[in-house]
Each structure stands twice: as structure tokens, then as C-alpha cells.
Amino acid sequence: MTNPATPKTFTLVITGAPYSSQAPQSALHFARAALEQGHSIDRVFLYGDGVHLASSLATPPSDETNWSQVWAEFLEHHGIPGVACIASALRRGLVDEKEQARYELASENLRSPFTIAGLGEWVEGQTRSFRTLYFHAGD
Amino acid sequence: MTNPATPKTFTLVITGAPYSSQAPQSALHFARAALEQGHSIDRVFLYGDGVHLASSLATPPSDETNWSQVWAEFLEHHGIPGVACIASALRRGLVDEKEQARYELASENLRSPFTIAGLGEWVEGQTRSFRTLYFHAGD
Amino acid sequence: MTAFHTLHILNKTPDHPRFSECLGTLGTDDALILTENGVLALATEINLKTSRIYALTPDVEARGMAGTTRNSILVDYPEMVDLTLQAQRVISW
Amino acid sequence: MTAFHTLHILNKTPDHPRFSECLGTLGTDDALILTENGVLALATEINLKTSRIYALTPDVEARGMAGTTRNSILVDYPEMVDLTLQAQRVISW
Amino acid sequence: METLVIIDQPPYGSWTGREALDMAFALAAFDQTASLLFSGAGVNWLRNRQITDAIGQKSVEKNLSAAPVFGISAILADASACRRYGLGPQDLPDGVVLTEMDAKLLARYSHTVFAG
């Protein structure tokens, strides 16, 4: 039996987009609770529509939470890597400077500290973490 | 009774994103068939997740269709307005130069000839068109 | 040309809640066109509650359903355009 | 602390096909936690097929379900974190 | 010409319902007749005492109660969906009319739309 008091490591995978699903919000609440209890988060991996969370251009109305910004601040503050799957990201128009140059695109829109990398990052997270939890869209 | 031979006007509303749903593809096939039969398309309105179709940064693998690009070329070629709903677009990180300046964002990512405007464009399309058809995500 | 009241465009699988919502509102003079994932309904034994069932050929073929079209009438996109004009109203589910 | 085999995290309404898929795989030693839209199941008469049902308080309250929690145990996020660690495995539906 | 906007998704789990409400409000703002129908799991919009602080979203109750002010002509709820989700007539906000979502209902509207 696992003793919940022992600090454990989580990898969180977010597959639902902000302003479309509740997934990024639920994942953030979970992540905060895990850290407060002394656990650690190895990484946050964005997959499928979840990559939109890493957009630097999301501009919700001023009376709504900017989930991309809040997530970025959380990752930055705690030094947790946030990685968007490169295949999901490129198809959905989320690119960093490197991909911008490679595909000769007019701009980039990846919000720091998110990075773009392959599914190997997800596999590594799963093998290194005690728990890998998924936050999918609810519809 | 309607005589299908008489040219009619359509407004098409796309609410499903490319690389997530089939909606933009089905809408394009429908639009092409309508024009070939001599009908016209008043406008194409992107709503909800459908606004991602207007991204200038979508970069699918080279052996897959770039639906944003194909749609943009179709609109350009036939002089059909393509309008992304401003509220949907801003939340989801799709912005033009004007919104970039207004919100002091680092870049813009709207693909020409798409424009960004309010739901009034949808209402106008519906009132001016013989048929307004919706292309939603299928899951 | 058959005249009908409402054309229901259904692009969801039979497992999606909107599928049964759609079937529940089919009127006696209505027609149903199955598109995208909707064509998979033809592989099941679900009662589609109308005899005027169309299915979009490109979606039928993509899903390997060419031999499983039950009592539906296969249409291409130009014919679908016609159907949307013949109906008095169109609802996209 | 109760020990259990699998913790099933279910965030879909009872009308979503994955809801019944999840219930169909609940083992006798499993627990279910309802989150997001999943908490709406507590407003229905659906048999949830396990007696170990948790529901996430913030989602219950947001949906106006505070008075309709049936036989579920309300948990907050820290308790949910514990539950994911007590289980031998976790499945997010 | 009258448009029926159908909301069949519950609030908070997705944005579709909010975006449907915006469509109805836009129609009304441009002097088009618009009504709302809550069906399926969407009837959960009508539950009272939605306390959303802990999930970081604004409650949709206020949006919905503004519907008559914005000129929405009727707010309908599918009776069988309400029964399924344990919502009795006394649980519904003022002005919501219970109805059956069927061919006869939809035949009253020239346009029937979903937001997604």
C-alpha cells in the first residue's frame, strides 16, 4: 500500500483546450494541491487540442481568467517543464521560433516557458512518475 | 416549392477546428459543389473552435492537406468573405494586426483573406441567405 | 423531385447524445442525411425512424461502408446541395 | 484509509458514450470519482455500479448540485490527490 | 423568421453553451426573433445556486437571467431532459417554459441552430 504522506512525482497530460473545455483549469487546481502536499510534478505535457494552452496570443475578456498566462506563471514559479507535443502543435498552428524559421512562417506564438517537443517527452514523464494523470475535454 | 435550378445564396458557419474535426473539410466540399451548380456563398463565418481554420501558422505534415491554406485560396479565388468571430478568436489566441496592437501582443496569426468581426456578421449572413448551414465537430 | 419539410444533417455516431436527440425530432415529412461519422449508423440495427434516408457517398466510402448502406440513398455533394434547397428548412445536428 | 484497486476519474455527463464505457469496466475493488460534468450523474437515477463514489466539491458546487450528492463522498482537490496515490492505478475517462 | 438556439451541453465543462447564448443575444440585438431551448444535459444550465468561485469561472446564472432583458422571446426546457436530471417545475428559474422537444416544436422555427 502506498503511504500518501510520502512525496510522489506526477506527470500531468492536458488534452482539452482552454475556452473549449475545463481541462486546463482542473489540471491547474490538481497541480496546486499536489505541490501544496509536498508532491512534485515532473512535467506537464500538452497533447491534441491541449496544445492551445501554450498560446501567447490568447486574449480572453478582462473579467475572465487567462488560463494560458496563469499556467505559464505557475510553471515558471515552480520550475516545472511545460511541453507541447510538436505534431499536435504544428497541425494546430502553435509554433516556436525554431519552427517559425524552419517553415518560414510569419510569426511564432508559443508562450514562455512552454516548449515544443516530441511524444518521447510524454513517455519519459510516464516512466519517471509515480502517477501520470490525464485531463481530457468533458464533452 | 423551391426550384433547385434557381441560383440561391448560402451562408456557411464552421464551428469545428481542422485537425480536430472534419467540419472544415466537409464545408469546403459543400461550398465547391454549391458554386459549381451556379449558387453563391454570401460569407463563411467561423465560430467557436472553428476560428482555428483562420490560423496562418497551421503547418501539417507535407503529405497532409493544409486546410487553412486551401480554404484561404478558395475564398480568395471566389471573392467570398471569411469572417472569424472576434470573441471566439481572441479567447483562442487568433488575432489580426489591429487586435495585436490593441492588446499589445507580440505577433498576429490571422491568415489572409480571413477577417475578424462580431456575431453581427453571422446575423447578417443568415438574414441575407436562402440557407445558412452549420458544420459542427462530429464528436 | 420529392418535397419534404425539414432536412436533418446528422454527422454524429449513434453513440453521441445528439444522435438520439435528432431522431426524436424527425417529423413524418422530414428527411435525414447522414454525413461524416453519421454514416456509421448504417452498420448498426438502429431504427432510423424515417424512410427518407440519404447518406453522403464520400463519407460512406471513407469509412468502408460502401457495402452496408441499408435502405439509404447515396448522394454526392452536388446532390446534397440540392437536398438543402428542396427542404423547407435544414437543421445541422 | 481505504485501499482500492483502480480509481476511475470520470468527467463526462451520463449522456456521453464514455460514461457507460467507464461504468462497464468498474471492478469490485474499484472507486469512482466524478469531476466536471461527471458530477451531474448524481442528479439522475443512474446506477453507478459501485459504492465507493467520490465527487469533487468545486465541480459539485459550480453546477448547483450541493444538495444532490446521493451516496457520494465529497472531496476537495487535496483529497483527490490522495485518492490518486492510494489507488494502484488511475484511469482518466 | 424566428431562430431557435438549442443548448444541449451543460455549463462549465465546455464553452459551447456560453457561445450559444451569445448567438441568441446577437440575434436579439440585431432585431431578429430568437428563443432558447435547453435539452439533454444542457438543462443543467437551469439549476439554481451555482457557486463557481472554486473553479475559476463566472457563474452563467446571471447571463441566463439577462436573456429577457436582451430581448430573447422565450426560454424553453425539454421536459423529459429535466425529469432525467431531477429538475422539477419548481426548480426552474422564473420564465422558463417546459416543453417537449419534438418535430412539432421545431416546426415553429425557420432556423434551428447549435453553437457547436
Added chain:
Amino acid sequence: METLVIIDQPPYGSWTGREALDMAFALAAFDQTASLLFSGAGVNWLRNRQITDAIGQKSVEKNLSAAPVFGISAILADASACRRYGLGPQDLPDGVVLTEMDAKLLARYSHTVFAG
């Protein structure tokens, strides 16, 4: 440690199934044991003669047939979902194993994942 990747969405209507397949392939590529389970409407991945030219997408049949080559250890299909969608054992591609999706099946895997 073995991961079961479940595909419960049919192909072409959404990308979720493709992205699930990529997850399984990535696990195999990094020497993790991975199996695929097709359930619900996802069993429609297994239908043969998918002719996709007219919808402008690549057929997924080739991707799926590459699974053993990429090191996927088993391809399972839920028997009751196959029955619902009219797929008999003779209709399934070689190597697909009919099973029942139940607690006993899932208990065999340390991780069970969906792509979305």
C-alpha cells in the same frame, strides 16, 4: 509496466484516434510495452476497404497495419462494440483479437490511456 491505449472514436470524423495511435507508436519506439484496444464507435477503425480520396484525408488502414512492425504488442477489439457495428470476426484485419472490455481486461495493464 504495460500501457493500454484505448481508441473509442471512429476515424476521419476526428483526429483523436490518430493521435492515440501515435501515442502507442511512441511508447513502442521508446521500448515500452503498448497495446491498442478499439472500443465503442472506435471499432470502425477496423473496417476494410476505406476509400478516402474523396474526403481529402489519408486512409488510416495503412497506419494500423504498421502497428505490429512498430512493436505494438497486441491489437484488441471489444466484441460487443464489434457486434453493435456489424463487424464479424471474419471482417477484422489479421491479428486483431476479440475481447470483452471489462475490469479483468483493464487490470492487466499498469496504465490505461485515451488520447483525448
